[in-house]
Amino acid sequence: MAKTFKKPEALSDQTTHYCPGCTHGIAHRLIAEVIDELGIRGRTVGIAPVGCAVLAYNYFTFDFQEAAHGRAPAMATGIKRVRPDLVVFTYQGDGDLASIGMGEIIHAANRGEKFTSIFVNNTVYGMTGGQMAPTTLPDQRTTTSPAGRKVEEVGMPIKVAELISALQTPAFVARQAVLKPKYIVRAKKAIKKAFQYQLDGRCFSLVELISTCPTNWGLTSWEAVKWAEEKMIPYFPLGEYKTPE
Amino acid sequence: MGRILMKGNEAIGEAAIRAGCLNYFAYPITPQSEVAEYLSRRMPEVGGVFLQGESEVAVGYMIFGAAGCGARVFTTSSSPGISLMSEALSYISGAECPAVFVNIMRGGPGLGGILPSQADYFQATKGGGHGDYRLLVMAPAGVQEAVEMVMKAFPLAEKYRNPVMILGDGLIGQMMEPVEFPDELKSEPSNNDDWATSGMETRKSSRRNLVKSLFLDSEQLEAHNRVLKAKYDRMRREEVRYEPYNLEADYKALIVSYGTMSRVCRTAVDILKVEGFEVGMVRPQTLFPFPEKAIEEAVRRESCKVAVSIEMSMGQMVEDVERSVRGRCPVEWFGKSGGDVPTPEEVIDAVKSFVKELI
Numbered sequence: 224m225a226k227t228f229k230k231p232e233a234l235s236d237q238t239t240h241y242c243p244g245c246t247h248g249i250a251h252r253l254i255a256e257v258i259d260e261l262g263i264r265g266r267t268v269g270i271a272p273v274g275c276a277v278l279a280y281n282y283f284t285f286d287f288q289e290a291a292h293g294r295a296p297a298m299a300t301g302i303k304r305v306r307p308d309l310v311v312f313t314y315q316g317d318g319d320l321a322s323i324g325m326g327e328i329i330h331a332a333n334r335g336e337k338f339t340s341i342f343v344n345n346t347v348y349g350m351t352g353g354q355m356a357p358t359t360l361p362d363q364r365t366t367t368s369p370a371g372r373k374v375e376e377v378g379m380p381i382k383v384a385e386l387i388s389a390l391q392t393p394a395f396v397a398r399q400a401v402l403k404p405k406y407i408v409r410a411k412k413a414i415k416k417a418f419q420y421q422l423d424g425r426c427f428s429l430v431e432l433i434s435t436c437p438t439n440w441g442l443t444s445w446e447a448v449k450w451a452e453e454k455m456i457p458y459f460p461l462g463e464y465k466t467p468e
Numbered sequence: 469m470g471r472i473l474m475k476g477n478e479a480i481g482e483a484a485i486r487a488g489c490l491n492y493f494a495y496p497i498t499p500q501s502e503v504a505e506y507l508s509r510r511m512p513e514v515g516g517v518f519l520q521g522e523s524e525v526a527v528g529y530m531i532f533g534a535a536g537c538g539a540r541v542f543t544t545s546s547s548p549g550i551s552l553m554s555e556a557l558s559y560i561s562g563a564e565c566p567a568v569f570v571n572i573m574r575g576g577p578g579l580g581g582i583l584p585s586q587a588d589y590f591q592a593t594k595g596g597g598h599g600d601y602r603l604l605v606m607a608p609a610g611v612q613e614a615v616e617m618v619m620k621a622f623p624l625a626e627k628y629r630n631p632v633m634i635l636g637d638g639l640i641g642q643m644m645e646p647v648e649f650p651d652e653l654k655s656e657p658s659n660n661d662d663w664a665t666s667g668m669e670t671r672k673s674s675r676r677n678l679v680k681s682l683f684l685d686s687e688q689l690e691a692h693n694r695v696l697k698a699k700y701d702r703m704r705r706e707e708v709r710y711e712p713y714n715l716e717a718d719y720k721a722l723i724v725s726y727g728t729m730s731r732v733c734r735t736a737v738d739i740l741k742v743e744g745f746e747v748g749m750v751r752p753q754t755l756f757p758f759p760e761k762a763i764e765e766a767v768r769r770e771s772c773k774v775a776v777s778i779e780m781s782m783g784q785m786v787e788d789v790e791r792s793v794r795g796r797c798p799v800e801w802f803g804k805s806g807g808d809v810p811t812p813e814e815v816i817d818a819v820k821s822f823v824k825e826l827i
């Protein structure tokens with residue numbers, strides 16, 4: 224019998240440390256499939272963030288560097304500038320990219336650095352126990368906003384895809400979700416486009432992925448998917464925000 | 469190119485190119501912005517990479533990324549900028565990547581001033597960033613020596629897979645002196661097939677490489693930190709550099725001084741010699757590893773009554789001098805850190821007063 228479904232070569236055999244129902248694993252798989260399909264494993268360098276995906280390099284089978292919290296875009300810049308032939312991507316959470324690393328992502332995007340950022344938005348700091356993030360929704364309870372995010376004190380959640388696409392230089396900015404199959408198919412397409420644009424020598428590309436953190440949201444896997452669909456997608460609309468002319 | 473007159477900052481930039489380093493990332497800050505200005509012109513000429521980052525924080529990680537994928541890379545900054553790069557220095561050391569950082573020191577703390585200083589001695593030699601790591605720190609006393617040290621720094625960084633810091637005071641960057649560039653270092657970065665993220669298909673082996681500093685398991689972290697310690701111990705055995713001065717005489721006092729300050733001290737030693745007042749000097753050229761043995765040996769001289777650390781800080785290197793002297797004689801400090809370099813007369817008065825106190 225022919226094998227019709229197999230693990231991408233770019234993905235390792237290791238069991239992940241992610242919680243049951245966490246969508247980091249789906250994001251990993253999509254990236255691995257795209258890398259396989261584009262045949263670029265031998266010249267790809269990933270940059271792991273500080274966050275739940277800090278050990279991402281254990282789940283991929285190509286070169287990886289591990290960044291400090293938020294600094295992945297600067298590291299990707301360093302690599303891509305000295306080795307333009309490599310395919311480079313950062314994998315970052317919302318605390319990593321939109322809080323401590325906001326400076327690095329904005330400037331890398333604005334310089335038009337020729338790498339790709341995969342941005343996993345799960346509205347909380349998953350790794351450190353579910354604290355408030357720049358993407359936490361209004362009134363959403365977290366361990367540091369026990370009464371809910373008070374927008375009059377800490378402002379509205381940051382819409383990263385919109386923010387980056389407001390810059391003139393980036394080539395491709397999209398937001399998709401890694402929730403149900405219909406979203407996941409579109410998410411993969413966006414990731415593939417982002418890598419393809421990088422291969423074509425286009426400027427910076429970013430794909431924001433609406434994700435879940437069932438553990439810190441205090442929901443079951445399925446409830447978390449529904450919560451993300453009902454609460455996050457209306458605030459963080461899906462689609463392509465910027466495409467090359 | 470024979471001897472030419474060059475400003476320290478520009479000579480440092482040129483020296484890196486001659487050492488085969490064609491990758492430079494930096495953020496402007498007085499008193500070393502001329503390095504970036506010079507290299508923004510020179511790097512394109514030699515087909516190199518020049519990028520002005522958005523902050524020293526980002527620059528630190530651009531260096532980390534580039535070093536991690538196996539490129540020869542360097543940056544220059546001054547004190548407040550080095551504070552911001554200290555996080556990256558810790559990560560780069562932890563991940564064992566080679567890179568060269570130049571600190572043309574200005575006065576501190578805080579915004580401090582823009583005049584020369586040596587007040588980042590602790591930051592350079594004792595850490596600055598978090599964790600158990602060391603930088604190999606070299607301190608030039610002139611433009612020619614800065615050139616030579618920058619050129620040596622790259623092979624040393626690669627030998628140890630560790631960041632090397634050139635610690636110069638503002639005068640080293642700002643003054644013009646005649647320089648001659650040693651023969652170009654054409655060597656490729658040493659073989660990094662077994663660790664750099666150069667892309668799997670570009671290397672001979674088929675393994676994939678990871679550049680990281682995270683070791684969640686206590687035994688693994690312990691083992692990793694012991695590997696690092698063994699490297700620092702090897703530096704202590706193999707890389708100590710210093711210049712002795714007037715140590716043949718029967719000196720009453722031993723001066724320990726580095727960088728621009730040591731040049732003033734040398735003048736003071738010469739003036740005192742004419743008066744018949746002998747003073748010896750050890751000038752550390754490496755601050756880590758520190759020339760402990762040379763200093764300990766020098767104070768064993770029967771005539772030597774006191775060791776004096778003379779530095780443009782409120783007393784930092786003096787702690788290493790005390791450590792080196794091991795209680796064999798009193799240790800004193802003299803210095804200034806507002807931005808004025810002490811004069812030979814001030815040095816002479818200080819040394820004489822320390823010796824007199826002991827008689």
Ligand SMILES: Cc1ncc(C[n+]2csc(CCOP(=O)(O)OP(=O)(O)O)c2C)c(N)n1
Binds near residue numbers: 274316319
């Ligand atoms: C400089 C620094 N500050 C704080 C931390 C602690 N820390 C680790 S992960 C993290 C938040 C990660 O959240 P996010 O980026 O959203 O990733 P997630 O875990 O949700 O995937 C924080 C604050 C750190 N490691 N380094």
Ligand code: SF4
Binds near residue numbers: 241246436439
């Ligand atoms: S804490 Fe949240 S983001 Fe982290 S692995 Fe668990 S579910 Fe995923």
Ligand SMILES: [Mg+2]
Binds near residue numbers: 344346
């Ligand atoms: Mg998060």
